[in-house]
Amino acid sequence: MTLLEFPHSHYCEKARWALDYKGIPFKAVAILPGLHMITVRKYAPDTSVPVLLSDNEVVQGSSDIISYLEQKYPSHSLTPTDADQRQTCLEIEHAMDKRLGENIRRVLYDGLLAYPEFMRYCFTHPMPNVKQLFFRIMYPMLRYKIYKTYVVSAVKVARARREFDVAMSEIEQTLKQRKYLVGERFTRADLSVASMLSLLVMPAEHPFPWREIPNPKTRIFLDEYRDHPVSEWVRKMYQDHRLNQTLMGSPIR
Ligand SMILES: N[C@@H](CCC(=O)N[C@@H](CS)C(=O)NCC(=O)O)C(=O)O
Known part of the structure; x- marks a missing residue:
């Protein structure tokens, strides 16, 4: 596979x-x-x-x-058997893929596209040197394309920050006095939300060897959420459920 x-x-x-x-x-x-x-x-x-x-x-x-x-592969199921729970699970996953996933991507690309070496690292970390060189040559064009597709404008970035924050608060509310988003066990809703927030939290168990964020403004954005209850929960999901990772080289930080 x-x-x-x-x-x-x-x-x-x-x-x-x-x-x-x-x-x-x-x-x-x-x-x-x-x-x-x-x-x-x-x-x-x-x-x-x-x-x-x-x-x-x-x-x-x-x-x-x-x-x-x-x-x-039905074993180690990620989907509740109860129909209502299954529906809720899929709704959370689809909504948060957008509300958390798309918004954080917009905010981060906005802050990081101006750092070509960092971008090269993110995209080509496990690749041979020749591909890394190719990335460097292509970068001005890629930067333009990524900006046009995922950042678009300062107004959209500001809106993305607000929407992201509201979505974080909603997840926080859902998790009040609960360990998991739906039912009593880990499901695809938890896996999806924690994955969408992997770029925010950069958990140690994530297989990508994260590097320090080069833009101070982006670091401030990330730091604002460091002690957020949802960030704590993401760390817990990774500790408890992100086993058998596919490794991607040794950590640099
Ligand atoms: N809804 C899709 C979103 C996937 C997505 O946005 N992938 C981005 C990378 S984060 C991508 O491949 N962009 C390049 C392209 O669409 O050509 C999913 O859940 O897989």
Whole structure:
């Protein structure tokens, strides 16, 4: 089984975590941004990663990958059996993939695109030197494309910060006096929300060897949430449930 990915991506982490949680052996293949469009389009209708290649099947998108794995490898289930709980679980996952995942991506790219070496590290950490060089050459074009796609404008970044904060408060409310978002055990809702927040919390158990954030303003943004109850909860989810990680080299920090 192969997972096409960008190593630092929170959506890729979500798919990777589900594979690791179920103990399914797989090969994570990091692909170069820009060129990824050609690679991914060979297999799937859209250009985005993660993409899972399994036997003759192709599954694109983190939620579809989890659903596929749940059906094909039912043990270590991530989905409640109760219909209402299952529905709630999927609603949280889909809403928070956007409200947490898309908003934090916008805020972080806004702060970090001006740091080419940091961006190169995030995208190419496990790759050979020749690909890293290729990334450096392509970076001005990639930066423009990433800005246009994911950052867009200062107004959108400001709105993303507000929406992110509201979503964090809602998750905090849901978790009041509870260990998990839905029911009494770890589900895909917990896995998804914790993955979306992996970029905020950078948990030690995450397989990507994080590096120090170069932009002081972005560090301030991250620090604001360091002791947030939801950040504490993400750390706990990683400690308790992020086992058997696919390693990506030794930590640098
Ligand atoms: N809803 C998708 C979102 C995936 C996504 O946004 N992937 C980004 C990386 S974080 C991507 O591949 N962007 C490049 C592209 O779409 O061509 C999922 O859950 O997998």
